[in-house]
Amino acid sequence: MRVFLIGMMGSGKSTIGRILSSVLDKEFIDMDLEIEKAKGTSISEIFEKEGEEEFRRLEKDLLKKLVHRDEIVVSTGGGIILDKENRQILKGENAVYLRLPPADLYRRVTVKGRPLLKEGKESIFRIWEERRELYEQFPSVETSSQSQWETVAAISMKIASGESRVLNSSSHPVSISPGGFKSIGRMPNAVVSRRVERIFSEWIPSSALSIDDGEEAKGFHTLFQVYEYLMDRGLSRSDVLVGAGGGTVTDLVGFASSTFKRGVPLIQYPTTLLAQVDASIGGKNGLNFKGCKNVVGNFYMPSETIIDPVVTLSMDEGRFEEGLVEAFKIFLITGQYYEKFKKLCGKLKERNLAALSEMLEEAVKQKDRIVSMDIRETGLRKVLNLGHTLGHLYEPLSRVSHGMAVAWGLEREMHYFAGLGVIDEQLYRDVSDTLSEIVGLDFPQLPVEEALRLLRNDKKAVDSESAEIEIPVVKRPGEFEFLKVRLDDLLAVVV
């Protein structure tokens, strides 16, 4: 498969193309660079010395060669679509137009010496007007208000096949499906996060309700919006409700579907990596109430969960890595895929789609194994709290995301147990190195009094006056137990 990026100069074809090629595991080809390399001279010089016509001939020749190659991502020259034959060729390919208003384009290109800009600012507007109609014959992605990752995700979604592998989860079918998100377009009753709606708007049904994602939204005020939406749409108990978003949206929609008219069928599209790994299995949902996180909620199984790794490509740096930490935790607990994860870590950080799909499939399978042994979370499932005891200190005191805090907490807990001799120094080093590669480990020292107070209030503390707390520890990958430790001792590793 080949992907051709087209668009004006400055629309980001090269930058996006390079990221896209590592995401899609394809070779990246910049046509301008390729021509320069073949001719041993710069594009400007070809224009000056041999004229634009000669450049266009070289460009067409190269294009004709490229369509006989496979597994490439190509950044084309801005003028490639001027030629009718070129356009014909590109229409038979995965060609995506990176769309950007000319004012934005001008801002981007003025810093560089580009041949077509010699004529000054007006030229870019003139060229844009000339080429606009030709570009718009191609599928496009609007890039002006998007991050690079969002653009990469939007392009990848366009070309993703939507093929899916259905896992035999113990509770309900879970599909791992790159491009599977597009099927949301056929769903009339959908609640989606505003973020997902913005990036993937072309697949979001116009009847969908979009809501805020994030902790603030996760309460009854948003639930009531969802209920009102369902009432307005006259949703009956045989209609399906769809949720698409991060943990907040899937929790809200999960709760709404379980309680609207005493339960309507539900399809979940978790769209953050954390939600895909963490929330997609087990049917847990939750709402915050009066400042208490998840104090309201229940268990409700979706009819189907669709995990599309392409959606997660759009995530901000940091948020994406939270999901990797969660997955790593699962592999550490089960011991399965642990070594593989460590090897793939670099590729996963680059969001390589094949690695991501494989990793997600493994994480979901293993999360399911843990959860199915303890569906109502009375015992075993608590091992998923790994890293949470100290993580719960970093989260408020260092004001970092939950995922980051858990990563730091996990590193410190392992450090503590290695110091006690409960676990191998080498295992601790391994875990620490991997976490460092995923999120970095520049954690601060915590203020001792606040940390102690928080630790005392931890719900795992044997009693509120107790000097001990019971926490899970992985002794070897795949082998864990729960140990009682003294609060004071544990505290020493974070202050």
Add this chain to the structure above:
Amino acid sequence: MRVFLIGMMGSGKSTIGRILSSVLDKEFIDMDLEIEKAKGTSISEIFEKEGEEEFRRLEKDLLKKLVHRDEIVVSTGGGIILDKENRQILKGENAVYLRLPPADLYRRVTVKGRPLLKEGKESIFRIWEERRELYEQFPSVETSSQSQWETVAAISMKIASGESRVLNSSSHPVSISPGGFKSIGRMPNAVVSRRVERIFSEWIPSSALSIDDGEEAKGFHTLFQVYEYLMDRGLSRSDVLVGAGGGTVTDLVGFASSTFKRGVPLIQYPTTLLAQVDASIGGKNGLNFKGCKNVVGNFYMPSETIIDPVVTLSMDEGRFEEGLVEAFKIFLITGQYYEKFKKLCGKLKERNLAALSEMLEEAVKQKDRIVSMDIRETGLRKVLNLGHTLGHLYEPLSRVSHGMAVAWGLEREMHYFAGLGVIDEQLYRDVSDTLSEIVGLDFPQLPVEEALRLLRNDKKAVDSESAEIEIPVVKRPGEFEFLKVRLDDLLAVVV
């Protein structure tokens, strides 16, 4: 077993005693009347001609005889507790003091010519002061702010054994237990209706939350009160939550327990007859939202449901009968206990406790059979909508209670189907006579346009423009089917 009612003149011993005796299936004995009968003269004359001492002797003789009889409810003379020996005897019996402030007493007795009141208003206050301490040696029921039925219920609760029969319901244990309500006293986390709290205050734990009952309370504002109560009490997932009240309270508490911390164990004490018959089986709960009844809710099975017929004795006239209509509907659908119900109807109207217990046991068993065949209410269970199609017109248009409306609706639906020849004229007559005995059938003619509009909006209408509706009909007791009928035809029987 014997019950002795003690208390000042005017405290209602005779009236309450008479009702109580029919409730408890015992002979009623009014000691004053008994003495008058034996002597062939009135108490006043005995006082005048033979003196109070002689009367007290006769009274003590009678008391000594009565404690050798069984199955009696006795209304004692007001002064019986003046004698030490009498008090000793009564302390070994079920003796209940009907307590009332002297001002209320005076108001009640001034209309009658009673011997001790010849001295005027002051005397009653003086007598009350003299006897107060003696009365207060006995268990008492405060009657001044209570209806007769509430007093009867409170007395019956005191003497009820709390023995229970556990039914093998398909989903969870249901106990039929006269006096079983008293066990709520051992439950630290309880939500009770204000009404029940007022009448049975001596058994309500001080830690309980009391909330309003009734449709107005059945929404998120009350749910939030319950959540806050549970958070204040630090309820954990291993603690039990208890609900005690009518359908509103059991629905609210059912929903709260199913959604607090993803589900806590629940014990339900439905306290209205309708809730005992209707809501106690099947785990349904519901909340109103934005004017839509029960649009939010789910299915959640209690660990146990305790059905105490004694609590229902306290119900207002009319409200009690709603429960009888619901039970009758169930017997009509299943055909079981249908004939027995018709025979017992008079006793049930009198709230005879034995009949009520037996009827409740049968209704619960049969409701369970219907529900267990269709737990998520997709088909069969809809037969419970019998009478609801036309009932839903009477409820808003005649502003009567749901139970009354369903009774009228059922009568009219049967009338309609008898007219069509779908059911036997005799079956219709039977049903009509029974409903007439339970609630009366003085239904008004409905305004044709409003009735048609409501009927068209019925969720059972095949589509909103449809001229047809599908409704359940019982062709013979125990034999039902669903029939499509024309809206216009059906309407003719109510306008």
